[in-house]
Amino acid sequence: MVTTRKAILEDLPILLDFEQELIKAERPFDSTFKEGKISYYNIExxxxxxxxELIVAEENNEIIASGYASIFIPKSYFKFSKFAYLGFMYTKPSRRGRGINKLVVEALFNWVRSQDIDEVRLDVYDSNYGAIKAYEKVGFQRHLLKMRMTLE
Known part of the structure; x- marks a missing residue:
């Protein structure tokens, strides 16, 4: 049985590993990453x-997935006064396809609701079809495509 809970400091070593695995998986989608080891988050x-709210999913006392929701204040032209941003969505490859991401997202949604927030956002690489499909399965809709270029 898979359960979710709030992350604790003792989880830090596995979460740091998850972060590096997530970066490794996302590198092919982003040519702007520096070479070598990088970090996205200050997990501690x-x-x-x-x-x-940093959530982990466990099965048989093994942490198998993670995700976080963070509260942000939007620009003044939005009709909502706060929103939650989701990130660090990672599931061990051997556990994917079992709805574990959905359990993590639901736990995060519960926390977001407890903060009286109803707007939730996240970023995903436009060519990361697996992630897009997973987010759409839990109710996210495509909203904005961010574009970039390098002037040389």
């Missing part, structure tokens, strides 16, 4: 923050 700070 996220665990301690009241503005972030």
């Amino acid at each position: 700070k996220m665990i301690a923050s009241d503005e972030v």
Whole structure:
């Protein structure tokens, strides 16, 4: 049985590994990453923050997935006063396809609702079809395509 819970500091080593696996999986989608080891998050700070809910999924006392929701204040032209941003969505490859991401997202949604927030956003690479499909399965809709270029 898979369960979810709030991450604790003792989870830090496995979460740091998850972060590197996530970066490894996303490197092919982003040519702007630096070479070598990089980091997306300050996971220790996220665990301690009241503005972030970092969730892990466990099966047989093994952490198999993660995700976070963070509270943001939007620009003044939006009709909502706060929104939640989801990130660090990672499931071990051997556990994918079993609805574990959905369990993590549902746990995050519960926390977001408890903060009186109803707007939730995330970013996904436009060619990461597997991630897009997973997010659409839990109700996300495509909204904005971010574009970039390098002037040489």
